[in-house]
Amino acid sequence: MTNSSRRTPILLATTTVLLLSSLFLPSIALDTESTSTMTASKIKGITNVVIAIAMEAEAAPFIEHLSLAEDADFFPKVTPFKAYRGLHEDCDITVVTNGKDDVHASGVDNVGTVPAAVATFLALQTITTTTSSPPDLLINAGTCGGFKRKGAGIGDVFLTTAVANHDRRIPIPAFVDYGIGRIESVNASELAKSLNAKLGVCTTGNSLDKHDVDDFHMEQNDASVKDMEAAAIAWSCSLHNVPHLGVKVVTDIVDGDKPTEEEFLENLSSAAKSLQEALPKVIAHVCGKHHHEL
């Protein structure tokens, strides 16, 4: 979820679903050397990938494209989280979403750091328990706000080089770095070339909007893009020693001068198309490869 204030929720949700569902999904250009002649068990590289996507509408077209099936037993029954799984070209794929809000009966997507961290932790724990090893990679995919000062344009795909928090200010010297919570992403420079994607830091906060203090800390984090989940997801990944990578598509410009709602609705189509085009290519690129080849 990205930074846009004053959006109309019903219009947003409906528009997102319609746009995402109706867009063309490209076929996957697989690395035939790494996948066509080997079974999953023989591949030494990445064979088990979790893809964390906060909002159902962002995830639905990708789940459909890969023909993933919902696994109703994946998460504990008490959680709202959803999992969709399948074997795709020698790679075990698990898409997890944060589900809908029942706690406050709003029915909106459980955006923000807390649900994302819990869902990610549980997903990695379940896979570790059932396969006797943690997944090889977690990809955090979704929309974001982009900073024009860092070269971001609408519809751009950014791969994260690192993630950090801009709303955990703990001005006690020993706590400052913990509060910022910067975590390095896996090096994906080859993938960036392959996708013609940009590279940069994603800064995370629990608010959709931002104010001057946020601005200061986003700049201190050297942020190229801004979201509401990445740093929390990466923290749960770190506990499980699972490398993470953010694949973030820009829907609006954080340091621009257009009204956010207007810009978001104007650009949702191109951003959604970018995400849908990018994700299958990301999967095709990473599956079967070693981490240092990404």
Added chain:
Amino acid sequence: MTNSSRRTPILLATTTVLLLSSLFLPSIALDTESTSTMTASKIKGITNVVIAIAMEAEAAPFIEHLSLAEDADFFPKVTPFKAYRGLHEDCDITVVTNGKDDVHASGVDNVGTVPAAVATFLALQTITTTTSSPPDLLINAGTCGGFKRKGAGIGDVFLTTAVANHDRRIPIPAFVDYGIGRIESVNASELAKSLNAKLGVCTTGNSLDKHDVDDFHMEQNDASVKDMEAAAIAWSCSLHNVPHLGVKVVTDIVDGDKPTEEEFLENLSSAAKSLQEALPKVIAHVCGKHHHEL
């Protein structure tokens, strides 16, 4: 953890440990009707209580006072969280702390919403799995900042009536309530009388400091006290359908005019003493009672 900027961390940690450890721990005035003649299995009310405390130094004296033993197998090995357990006057007590930060190698306590939510979720899950039912109550104990406009004074014990977030601003109509994330606490008005404690809303944010936008949202939440974990802990409790109660002791005045560090250090002793005096009384009051009697 409460809102104080520019504290000296080593001094803070050392002072806290020394003060907490050296204070007199009162004996528990048990409700003899509910405990002295019944075994745990016969009591129909609250017999299994989790106490979530963010910082080790806040938890240590209480753990020692109740002679709880560390249960190294309680949390998954990949987590930094700690659990201390024991049977105390017919009540199964589990104290959980968020442990120390290894992810960013700072070694500080894992304060803030993300670790608190994950630790709480896992604690409730483990107890539910091992005892075939969720715990009866989760108590979130610790220090906090207090608002003088709501009658808070240094060393006051507040029992939460509800919790909410002041740093999850999502200004889309359907998302606003989700962002605020208000969750009602268990009604503890009898306990408040018994303890001579105050009642009020605890507002949660990931920053130790606050700015004008936070101030606005804290006031909107009708906050009496401010902390960094309560709303996230309550969210995990809600998933498990476990009632929660915050027991928060005021170390400094959020809307006061004294420098926070000075005020905090000046008042740590009385606040720590209040927490230590309150917690055993809280346990004595709730164990064996039904929720509506609290």
